[in-house]
Amino acid sequence: MNKVLACIDGLSNTHAVIDWAAWAALRLALPLEFLHVLERHPERAQGGDFSGALGPDARDSLLHELSTQDEQRSKRAREAGRLLLASARERAQAAGPLPLDAKLRHGEFVATLVDMQDEAALLVLGEHHHAKAGTKVHAEHHLERAIRAVSRPVLVSTVDAFEAPRQVVLAFDGSAQARRAVDALPQHALCKGLPVLLAMAGDDHSTARRQLEQARDGLARAGVTVDTTLVPGAPQQVLPALVKAKGPALLVMGAYGHSRLRQLLAGSTTSTLLRLSEVPVLILR
Numbered sequence: 018m019n020k021v022l023a024c025i026d027g028l029s030n031t032h033a034v035i036d037w038a039a040w041a042a043l044r045l046a047l048p049l050e051f052l053h054v055l056e057r058h059p060e061r062a063q064g065g066d067f068s069g070a071l072g073p074d075a076r077d078s079l080l081h082e083l084s085t086q087d088e089q090r091s092k093r094a095r096e097a098g099r100l101l102l103a104s105a106r107e108r109a110q111a112a113g114p115l116p117l118d119a120k121l122r123h124g125e126f127v128a129t130l131v132d133m134q135d136e137a138a139l140l141v142l143g144e145h146h147h148a149k150a151g152t153k154v155h156a157e158h159h160l161e162r163a164i165r166a167v168s169r170p171v172l173v174s175t176v177d178a179f180e181a182p183r184q185v186v187l188a189f190d191g192s193a194q195a196r197r198a199v200d201a202l203p204q205h206a207l208c209k210g211l212p213v214l215l216a217m218a219g220d221d222h223s224t225a226r227r228q229l230e231q232a233r234d235g236l237a238r239a240g241v242t243v244d245t246t247l248v249p250g251a252p253q254q255v256l257p258a259l260v261k262a263k264g265p266a267l268l269v270m271g272a273y274g275h276s277r278l279r280q281l282l283a284g285s286t287t288s289t290l291l292r293l294s295e296v297p298v299l300i301l302r
Contacts, residue, residue: 208267216246
């Protein structure tokens, strides 16, 4: 766990991902490595497979042509990936003195990320709010799968421009995941020195107040400047607006909770907040 690993694709908010990754690496005093994974997407292939309806000579000719096209596409993708990584390194160098590296990999993105995560103290990913509908759904699924699959903290850039946060907003719901995030936050260098707002959404009752007070006291004992707020409404409805109103901020939350079945039926608050948040999100383990 000796680096910040930032995943860039050139299609999402890549510049913001680069800037947030450089900011994180400087705060953590760690080297920064950029990763670009070349995936094959069969769903993007044009046309169908007609080889079974062709004669031997026509079939051989078609297969040769398709193979040549695949080779050309692969060559163009490798060259574009190298240019993307070179551009990322150049942009990150402007942020300050920072050891930099870059890797181009072939394979499935999530599997590659899982294989490389042991080297990283923090993973930085992007979320593209302006993608077309079909691409956006695929990107969101990609992002959720990656976050679920890894065991490292993940910083998700949900915006198109970088602005250094002046406050941390910790989304708290009293769950085991939220309590673990409270415990982890004081030790995470990204949050050190920043005031923390412990934000809870829902009904105002004694149990919620008690949970907030306990979390606040734990952060205060760890030396964190902390305040609390309890706002009525569902988290995905009220927290994004609350965080946006705080100015440049970093939204912190625990990783995915509840069973996969419950999330399929009722949806995931983590996924919804990632989709709606207009500030970057740090997901702590």
